[in-house]
Amino acid sequence: MEQYAVEVKELRKYFPIHAGLLHRTVGHVKAVDGVSFGVKKGETLGIVGESGCGKSTTGRMIMRFLQPTSGDILIDGKHVDEVTRSEAGEFRKKIQMVFQDPYASLNPKRSVGQTVAEPLIVNRIMPRADAMERAAKLLETVGLKSQDMHKYPHEFSGGQRQRIGIARALALNPRLIVADEAVSALDVSIQSQILNLLMELKNQYHLSYLFISHNLAVVRHISDRVGVMYLGHLVEIGPKHSVYSNPLHPYTEALLSAALEPRRQSRRQRIVLQGDVPNPANPPSGCPFHTRCPKAMKVCRMDSPEIQEVSAEHLVACHLYA
């Protein structure tokens, strides 16, 4: 299966809850509970969902920042657990990340050139002088000036800092970039600059993106396919046109109807969901969405629906389509 840049199978992450004097484990927060998907080479897969749905945890497991509780992660068709120590470095270089907060993710004591050159130096790809030269070129690639490499993060605006973060991610020529809320902290006029840059770079460097965001319009704009997560589960995934114009899962439908747009004429019928997302330490039985679902049936309270293909490449986990 060479066609996926990264593939995850039945990925799970349970965080233990400790309590009491003896620090006993009294339960688990099921942050990610059996998620499977793949990012094809050269595609952008968008993952949307609300806070606590497990989208960031999924991204962090793919980055190997977190060890999965169970499940498989395959990079270029190869299982990450089977990678030998000597290959491990190579593997890490293939995946890079762009973070949400452009203020927190850059070292304030390092010049921007040092920050961007750092991955090249620690991975012993080139000597320091060459690395700094490459850093200067990378800054130009992301729309900054090569002279900027001697400046420090505080001298840049939020949008420019996000460009620096992107330059750093590009340094190692990765195959896949995991972007976790990469434009969420930016103002609208700057957000569109960064989105355009990401799309341009993707074509230029044949990148794949896993683009994690809560913003439905942004995800629609940048993605080829879109996955929707709710309470640790992937409830729907498919080509973006299919998901946005014909949402199958009642949650996707509600999410889309709740998104607000500055075009008054394009208002759709609004579905306002009642209540809050349940606590992932104590998820409901059956379908995780049944407590808020306007279309819940008896079976939804008992059985958790399997994700299945309903139309071409469009999968949904919902008993309505069983």
Added chain:
Amino acid sequence: MAQPLLEVRDLKTYFVSKESRVPAVDGIDLDVRQGQIVCIVGESGCGKSMTSLSIMRLLPRPRGKIVGGTILFNGVDLLDLTEKQMSQLRGNEISMIFQEPMTALNPVLSIGDQIAEVLLRHRRLSRREATERAVQALTFVGVPRANEIVHEYPHQLSGGLRQRVMIAMAMACEPKLLIADEPTTALDVTIQAQVLQLMKRLRDETGTSMILISHDLGVVAEMADHVVVMYAGQVVESTDAETLFSQPLHPYTRGLMASMPSLDEQREVLYSIPGTVPGAVNFPKGCRFADRCHMAQARCHRTMPDLREVAAGHFVRCDMITAEGVGM
């Protein structure tokens, strides 16, 4: 037409120190009528929050200063009031809700006590009556199990519930004006939809006027009767919401709308406004948007355009715009 409830004229709020005077709000006008929802929209640093803090007279001390203008509320200039008179008004006739409900609520006071505090301050009520009113206020904003929640603490509630508590507290004394600064920015979309629906219902049922501050044009389109677009401390466009969204005139407003990705249509490349907002320390002397504007002419860089009424009730700060559209 009746006198507006709130009339802000030429308000100037500067950050003043020995060495410098930095304009945060630089001469804005704002009218809010009874029962109206006015939205102030703009990006970080445009002065929208400083405008609301000026109205509340809650500017960061000692540097934030109102250096000019008037704020008439019910015909009284708030800037003439003493601090004591002002505190009679705050939470009573004008109240405010903030973006981050967790930092705006007191973590060591129960929900009931926090709401009762407002009522005890402004109404002659016994503690018991105040707590009863707190339960009513919570029920009114759709908080489930209000009887129990009055005894709970902020950390026990979800973000959406906390924001409802904030709204209950702000509405407890039935204010004439509610200022909401990014009330749903920290919330998820499905919860945002609930809170916005609630705010509209409150307006319809109580007739409270609202100033809603947001960076999100989607929220503004949903809520606003009237919209004021701010850029670099100034109003650049002001009109009713229908007109603003169907015929935006200022190049900045148009640029903002074109920069937003859409849920319905696919555009290959998003429009983006080049450059960044100028720093308040050295604003250009001409139009503050000129450096980023695709329509800018030499004179835009030379002279500051006035906010002109180009069509009935439609104000635009741009010399390149006429009622017929873009011209000259």
